[in-house]
Amino acid sequence: MPDSVGKVRVHCRVNGRAVILEGHPMARLLDVLRDELRLTGTKEGCGEGECGACSVEMDGALVNSCLVPLMHAEGSEILTIEGVARERLHPIQQAFLEHGGTQCGICTPGMILAALNLLSRHPKPTETEIREGLAGNLCRCTGYTKIFESVLQACRESERGS
Amino acid sequence: METRFIGKSVQRKEGPEKVTGSAQYLDDLAFPGMLHGATVRSPIPRGRIRAINFRPHIPWNEFTIVRAADIPCKNCVALIIDDQPCLAAEVVNHAEEPVLLLAHPDKYLLEEARRAVQIEIEPLPAVFTIEESLARKQIIWGNDNVFKSFLMEKGDVDEVWASADLIVEGRYETGAQEQLYIEPQGMIARASEAEGVTVWGSLQCPYYVHKALMKLFGLPKERIRVVQTETGGGFGGKEEYPSMLAAHAALLAWKSGKPVKIVYDRAEDMVATTKRHPSQTRHRTAVARDGKILAMDIDFTIDGGAYQTLSPVVLSRGTIHAAGPYNCPNVRVRSRAVATNAPPHGAFRGFGAPQSVFALERHLDRVAQAVGLAPDELRRRNFIREGGTLAFGQIVREKVDMERLMRRAFDASDYYAKRSRFESENVGSVIKKGTGFAAFLHGAGFTGSGEEYLASEALLEATPEGRVRVLAGSTEMGQGTKTIFSQIAAETLGIGCDRIDIVQPDTADVPNSGPTVASRTAMIVGGLVESAARAMRETLLHAGLLKPRYDSISFAQACNRYIGQFGPLRSFVKYQHPQGLHWDDEKYQGDAYSAYAWAVYVAEVSVDMRTAEIHVDDFVAVQEVGKVINPTLAAGQIEGGVAQGIGLALYENVVWQQGRMVNGQMTNYIMPTSMDVPPIRVLFEEIPYGHGPAGAKGIGELPLDGTAPAIANAIAHATGADVRRIPITPEVLLEMLEQVHA
Numbered sequence: 001m002p003d004s005v006g007k008v009r010v011h012c013r014v015n016g017r018a019v020i021l022e023g024h025p026m027a028r029l030l031d032v033l034r035d036e037l038r039l040t041g042t043k044e045g046c047g048e049g050e051c052g053a054c055s056v057e058m059d060g061a062l063v064n065s066c067l068v069p070l071m072h073a074e075g076s077e078i079l080t081i082e083g084v085a086r087e088r089l090h091p092i093q094q095a096f097l098e099h100g101g102t103q104c105g106i107c108t109p110g111m112i113l114a115a116l117n118l119l120s121r122h123p124k125p126t127e128t129e130i131r132e133g134l135a136g137n138l139c140r141c142t143g144y145t146k147i148f149e150s151v152l153q154a155c156r157e158s159e160r161g162s
Numbered sequence: 163m164e165t166r167f168i169g170k171s172v173q174r175k176e177g178p179e180k181v182t183g184s185a186q187y188l189d190d191l192a193f194p195g196m197l198h199g200a201t202v203r204s205p206i207p208r209g210r211i212r213a214i215n216f217r218p219h220i221p222w223n224e225f226t227i228v229r230a231a232d233i234p235c236k237n238c239v240a241l242i243i244d245d246q247p248c249l250a251a252e253v254v255n256h257a258e259e260p261v262l263l264l265a266h267p268d269k270y271l272l273e274e275a276r277r278a279v280q281i282e283i284e285p286l287p288a289v290f291t292i293e294e295s296l297a298r299k300q301i302i303w304g305n306d307n308v309f310k311s312f313l314m315e316k317g318d319v320d321e322v323w324a325s326a327d328l329i330v331e332g333r334y335e336t337g338a339q340e341q342l343y344i345e346p347q348g349m350i351a352r353a354s355e356a357e358g359v360t361v362w363g364s365l366q367c368p369y370y371v372h373k374a375l376m377k378l379f380g381l382p383k384e385r386i387r388v389v390q391t392e393t394g395g396g397f398g399g400k401e402e403y404p405s406m407l408a409a410h411a412a413l414l415a416w417k418s419g420k421p422v423k424i425v426y427d428r429a430e431d432m433v434a435t436t437k438r439h440p441s442q443t444r445h446r447t448a449v450a451r452d453g454k455i456l457a458m459d460i461d462f463t464i465d466g467g468a469y470q471t472l473s474p475v476v477l478s479r480g481t482i483h484a485a486g487p488y489n490c491p492n493v494r495v496r497s498r499a500v501a502t503n504a505p506p507h508g509a510f511r512g513f514g515a516p517q518s519v520f521a522l523e524r525h526l527d528r529v530a531q532a533v534g535l536a537p538d539e540l541r542r543r544n545f546i547r548e549g550g551t552l553a554f555g556q557i558v559r560e561k562v563d564m565e566r567l568m569r570r571a572f573d574a575s576d577y578y579a580k581r582s583r584f585e586s587e588n589v590g591s592v593i594k595k596g597t598g599f600a601a602f603l604h605g606a607g608f609t610g611s612g613e614e615y616l617a618s619e620a621l622l623e624a625t626p627e628g629r630v631r632v633l634a635g636s637t638e639m640g641q642g643t644k645t646i647f648s649q650i651a652a653e654t655l656g657i658g659c660d661r662i663d664i665v666q667p668d669t670a671d672v673p674n675s676g677p678t679v680a681s682r683t684a685m686i687v688g689g690l691v692e693s694a695a696r697a698m699r700e701t702l703l704h705a706g707l708l709k710p711r712y713d714s715i716s717f718a719q720a721c722n723r724y725i726g727q728f729g730p731l732r733s734f735v736k737y738q739h740p741q742g743l744h745w746d747d748e749k750y751q752g753d754a755y756s757a758y759a760w761a762v763y764v765a766e767v768s769v770d771m772r773t774a775e776i777h778v779d780d781f782v783a784v785q786e787v788g789k790v791i792n793p794t795l796a797a798g799q800i801e802g803g804v805a806q807g808i809g810l811a812l813y814e815n816v817v818w819q820q821g822r823m824v825n826g827q828m829t830n831y832i833m834p835t836s837m838d839v840p841p842i843r844v845l846f847e848e849i850p851y852g853h854g855p856a857g858a859k860g861i862g863e864l865p866l867d868g869t870a871p872a873i874a875n876a877i878a879h880a881t882g883a884d885v886r887r888i889p890i891t892p893e894v895l896l897e898m899l900e901q902v903h904a
Contacts, residue, residue, distance in 0.1 A: 040190035041183020043394070045344040046428040050828035053344055081183030093181040097173055100794040103802065104640025105180030106345040106394025112181060134836040138828070140344055140395050141640045143805030144836045146798050 012073045014039070015083025021070060029068040030054045033080060041081035041109045045138070052137030055110035056080050062117040062136070081109035084116065092116055092154040101150030103141035111137045115151050124155060167649040168856040171794035172659055175644035176392070188348035188364045188391045193421035196350070197226065198269045199414045200276045200424070202262040203434060204254035207290075207503040207821035208302065209283035211252055214262060217278040225275060226418035228263040233413065235380030239406050239471075240373050245303075246469035246506065248378060248409045254283060255302065256468035256505045257822035258434040260406070265414040265422050288503035290821050292442055292465050295500040302468070303501035309466045310474035310499050312481045314750040316553050317492035319448075322457035326448030330529045334445070334521035335887035336870075338465075338816040338823075339438035339809070341510050342833050345394020347403060347435060348425035351411035358385030359412045365404035366396045366637050367677035368667045374405035375412060390667040393639040397806070398509030400639070401679050402472055403435045432826035436508025437816060439464040439476055439499070443484070443521030448492075453535045453543040457492040458553070460484045462518050466499040467506035473499035476507075478609050480514025482754045483867070485553035486522045487564055487603040488544045493553040504821045509679060511803065512866035515604060516810065520888060523600040523871035527878060537875065538568060538577075541601050555751040560758065561849050562786070564601055567762040571599065571784040574843055575764040581879070588880065592771050595779070596880025599764040600871040605755025606860025607682040610745035613756070617737055619673035620690035622651065622698050624731040628718020630655060630698070631663045635675035636687045638664075641862055642795035643683050649791055650688050650855045654695035657714045673734070681860030684791060685757065685851075690735050692855035698733040740853045757851050757859045761785035763804075765872040766840070769880050774892035774899065778808055778840045778873060785864060786847040789857030797844040800865045804842050807869020809833045815889045 010021045014037060021032050033039045033056070042065055045053030049064040056065045057079040084090045092115050095101065102108040111134065118125060118133030125133065130151050131144075139147060179185035214229070216222055230237050230251035237251060238244035250261045261281050266272040288302070289295050295307045303309065323329060349363035359375050368388040375386045388408070393400060407424060414422040426434070441464045448457040462484055466473035477499040484495045530540035545564040551557050572578060577597055584595040607613050621633040632651055638644045648662035655662075665671055675687045702708040705728075707720035724731050745752035766780035783800050790796045813832040817825045825831045850857025874885040883898040890898075 034190075039183075040186070043187070043345070044189070045346075046828045048428070048827060048829060051344055085182055089178070089181065096181050097177045100171075100174075100798040102174065102177055102180045103642075103798055104343070104345070104393065104395040105176070105185050106187065106343075108180050109183040131836045138344060138833060138835060140342055140397070140806070140833065141802045142798055143801035143803070143834075143842055144839050145801040145842050146794070147836070 008071055010070055010074045012076045012078060014078045015080060021073065023070045025069060025071040027070040028066050029070055029073055030065040032070050033065060039080050039082050043106055043109060045106065052110045052114060053107050055113045055137060057113055057117055060120070062114055081112060084112060091157045095150040095154040095157065099150040099153050100146035101142070107137060107139045111139060111147060115154070119155065165653060167653045167659055168791055169789065169793070171792055172645055172649050174642065175648055175664060176638060185392045187345055187394055188350065188362065189425050191350060191362065191391065193350065196421040196423055197265040197267055197414065197418055198272050199263060199265045199411055199422045200272050201260045201410060202264065202276055202279045202281065204250065204257055204259040204261055204281060204283065206254070206283055206285055207257045208288040209254055209285040211250065211254065211261065211281060212284050213282040215280040215282065217280065220275045220278045224266060226265040226414055228413045228417050232417055233378060234416070236377050238377060239409060240377040241402055241405065241471055242474060243470055244377070246471060248406065256503050257820065258505055260410065263410050263414050265418055288821060290502055290504065290818065292463050292500055295502050302503060307501045308498050309470045309501060310477050312477065312495070312497045312750055314481055314495040314554055315493070316555060319457040319459045319492045319494045322448045322492050326456055327451045328449050328532055330447045330449060330532045332445045332525045332528055333886065334443045334524055336441045336517045336520055337889055338440045338507065339510060339814050340432055340816060340831060341397040341399030343395030343397060343399055346426045346428060346431040347400065347407050349404065349407045349411040350421060350423045351408065351415040352421045353412045353415040354419060358387070359416070360387040360389070361408045361412055362389045362391050363404050363408055364393045364400060365390055366400045366639060366679060368635055368637065368669050369674045370402060370677055371405050371408045372669045374409060378409050388669045390637045393637060396639040397511045398513065398679065399436060401509035401677065403508065428828060429826045432831065433823045434505060436506055438510035439466060439473065439507040439514065439517065441480070441517035443518055445521060445525040447525065447529050449529055449533055451533065453533050453540050455488065455490045455544045458485055458490050460495045462495060462497040464499045464514065464517065465502050465504065465507060467502060467504040469506045471506040472509055473507070476509070476514040480518040482554055482605065482609065483515035484518035484522060486519065487546045487601060487760060489546045489550040490544065490553065495553065502821065504818065511806065512863045513680065515863065516866045516870060519602050519867040520871045520874065523602065523868070524874050524885060527875045541568065554754050556753045562760050564760060564762065567760060567784050567786060567847060568601060570845060570847070571762040571764045571782050574784065574845060575766065575780065575782040577764055580766065584880065593768050594771055594880040595766065595768045596876045597764060597766045598872050598875025598879050599762060600868040600875065601762045602868045603758045603760050604681065604864040604867055606685045606757050606759065607755055608680055609754055610747060610752065613686060613737060614739045616676040618676040618687060618690060619734065619736050620675050620687060620694055621673050622694040622733040624698065624721040626722045626725050628714065628721045629661050629663055631665050632691055633665045633672045634687055634691065635667050635672050636683045637667050637678040639678065641799060642792060643678065645795060646684055646688060646791045647691050650691045651695045653856065654692050655699050655717070656712065657717050661714055681862040681864065684858050685854045685860045686737065688855040688858060689853065690737060694733040694735040697735065698731065701731070701733065756853060757788065759785055759787045759859055759861055759864045761864055761868055763868040763872045765876045767873060767876040767880055769877060774895040776812055776877060776890065776895065781840045781842045783842065783865060784845045784847065786849055787861045788851035788854050788859035789848050790846050791856060791858050796846065796861060799861055800844045801842045803865025804869050805834050805839050807866050808839060808873065810866065811870035811873040811888050812890055815891055
């Protein structure tokens with residue numbers, strides 16, 4: 001609800017924890033996550049929804065947090081890179097580590113969120129589904145090849161685990 | 163030889179932080195009381211500054227404002243010569259040139275303030291193209307608009323023309339390319355008379371920044387400190403530009419007395435910072451009926467933008483690589499870097515070589531066609547071999563076998579079968595397919611005597627617990643410095659990789675290992691790490707503290723006892739140039755590089771003749787790079803470089819208007835996405851190099867050289883278009899196709 005100075009208080013859950021976020025209704029979710037919650041794993045690459053470095057999951061959907069106004073986060077469940085690993089690395093993180101899926105690392109948090117989101121929709125993705133699922137996340141280092149390998153490896157691991 | 167770590171895909175050292183989001187990049191840092199900084203830039207390409215006006219609706223008294231007159235010592239960004247000002251004082255020489263700096267705690271008010279500064283400039287006539295610069299109607303730099311020129315000669319080309327069976331000429335162009343690291347440029351500075359100047363930044367070359375700040379502030383070296391933070395990609399874009407950004411942040415911090423952070427947004431990063439030099443190349447080639455190339459006359463020009471910056475060095479590498487891995491008795495390369503009123507063009511992976519290699523490899527396909535040979539047969543008849551002499555007089559002492567590389571690349575890509583199949587299937591089809599290749603070399607390390615002058619240093623230090631710290635100025639920016647250094651140190655010391663700590667580059671701690679550029683980190687600095695590790699091990703063996711066979715525990719005990727008895731256990735090394743290499747800077751002849759990577763790349767494309775859209779369907783990259791230290795990381799370097807090369811060839815089009823990039827957004831400057839890259843198959847040929855650590859040579863820049871010409875040749879094969887320039891956007895291809903049908 002807007003208060004006297006035009007700020008809103010937004011109730012949501014971030015990485016499973018209930019939080020109240022305060023800010024201008026049009027503040028970018030990206031800035032609120034980074035500046036208010038100090039969740040700096042979410043990166044800004046372009047600020048115009050092109051590069052995907054700021055990708056987070058919001059109610060199960062992959063969004064560019066630079067394009068999400070704070071007020072849209074009301075009541076939502078948000079997952080950032082900081083919430084992906086629990087006791088240990090998530091299989092996708094482990095696969096990125098083992099198969100060269102990360103180089104400079106700046107696209108990696110968004111890329112891992114995109115991969116996670118892809119696998120939640122397509123647990124056994126085809127190569128085309130992987131390419132399409134990651135098409136909103138730009139990587140300048142890897143040429144994507146090792147990222148595809150990492151995603152496939154994570155699928156194999158989860159098959160073995162299940 | 164049995165190895166424990168070399169040649170193994172050891173996991174990325176800083177990988178866990180990167181996959182969990184805990185790695186701290188520049189913009190993730192915040193200091194108490196920190197201000198944000200912004201840059202007010204010239205709106206026009208050239209003119210005389212008349213006035214700076216501050217619109218009244220901003221509380222200017224809350225702002226720190228820095229102009230050229232506030233610079234404590236010399237107003238320059240020190241690099242090779244000091245021609246580039248840190249802030250324009252009287253004249254501006256390119257659009258987006260920095261004129262004034264602002265700082266304020268509130269980012270949003272800061273942006274409003276930046277827009278409220280109006281710089282009045284009296285326009286002067288400007289120069290925007292290589293042709294205009296060479297025509298010299300306006301002299302915008304020096305006496306003749308020329309930053310640097312080279313003449314490189316072997317034999318005498320002019321003796322050949324009259325008797326040659328055939329002469330083939332061609333003119334080729336390449337465009338600017340934005341590095342487009344995903345982390346924009348950023349810097350934080352703290353500065354005062356009392357503490358000196360400290361900057362933290364996303365950068366490749368801490369000691370470049372260090373040198374620039376010393377000159378700017380007139381401070382001795384111990385009062386300047388440069389710390390590299392986790393760097394989200396560089397590709398050359400963070401080689402020289404961070405010196406400018408560090409200067410700006412430091413000036414604002416100096417004047418305000420508070421820490422100041424400047425992080426560019428994507429638009430500012432794209433329009434104001436460096437790009438790959440646009441180029442023009444003319445080839446005139448004399449060839450015998452049997453396909454033997456008799457003479458190559460090459461004229462190579464690059465657009466350096468408004469200030470000299472690194473253009474002479476970019477030109478040098480482009481010049482030396484211009485005649486490729488061929489054994490031609492007569493070669494002349496005349497080259498120059500010229501001034502235009504564009505922001506200075508700068509370092510970008512490949513550093514001049516992708517430009518001249520594109521021209522050569524495209525031209526040789528045309529030469530082959532002219533003599534009636536297949537493109538591979540023409541190359542085969544001219545390839546350099548061990549003992550042959552390159553265009554600059556270097557006798558090749560490496561066991562180079564270009565034919566073998568070509569054979570492997572053709573086998574892996576099924577080149578011959580596909581070539582003939584596409585030729586028959588293309589008839590009557592709207593989708594036309596083609597294959598093409600490029601053969602090339604890339605020298606590792608600084609050119610000529612460069613490495614001798616740099617005299618790079620590295621230091622290893624053991625702790626009483628038996629951990630070994632590697633202190634080097636080489637930065638990690640994704641290419642794997644930390645991982646390969648730990649592999650080299652661990653292998654040589656005979657302890658685990660997990661026992662090695664790579665110290666984050668900070669000029670207060672690490673020695674100057676030279677810049678992290680020029681495909682030199684693995685080969686040159688890795689070599690220093692190896693020597694230092696070897697010396698440390700020998701020290702412990704000679705002191706009788708280690709037996710010839712030992713494990714990590716006995717190594718730790720030996721370190722502990724050594725430190726207890728003799729004090730710190732350190733091993734410091736300085737670069738020594740391999741014996742027997744000579745370079746003549748005057749004649750531009752001799753041993754240009756101590757080692758080369760050799761490669762053949764094959765591209766397969768399909769072109770939709772209705773829309774002129776091009777897709778790369780398959781890519782094979784075969785290269786000889788000496789011993790591969792880490793196969794996963796090395797393949798990752800090549801794959802990423804190929805993707806950037808695909809961008810260079812097809813998509814990445816900087817649109818200029820009055821010397822200003824007008825498509826400075828990721829929305830309209832297009833880099834390859836996961837949908838655009840083909841399967842990239844990377845194959846290594848490993849011939850250990852005697853002077854590289856464990857036999858390694860350099861690979862970082864290599865993939866940028868051959869990717870674009872391989873694609874261009876494939877497009878020519880598919881469509882018959884006489885491809886002469888990149889990027890080959892659909893518009894460019896349509897134009898070329900019209901010429902075919904005209």
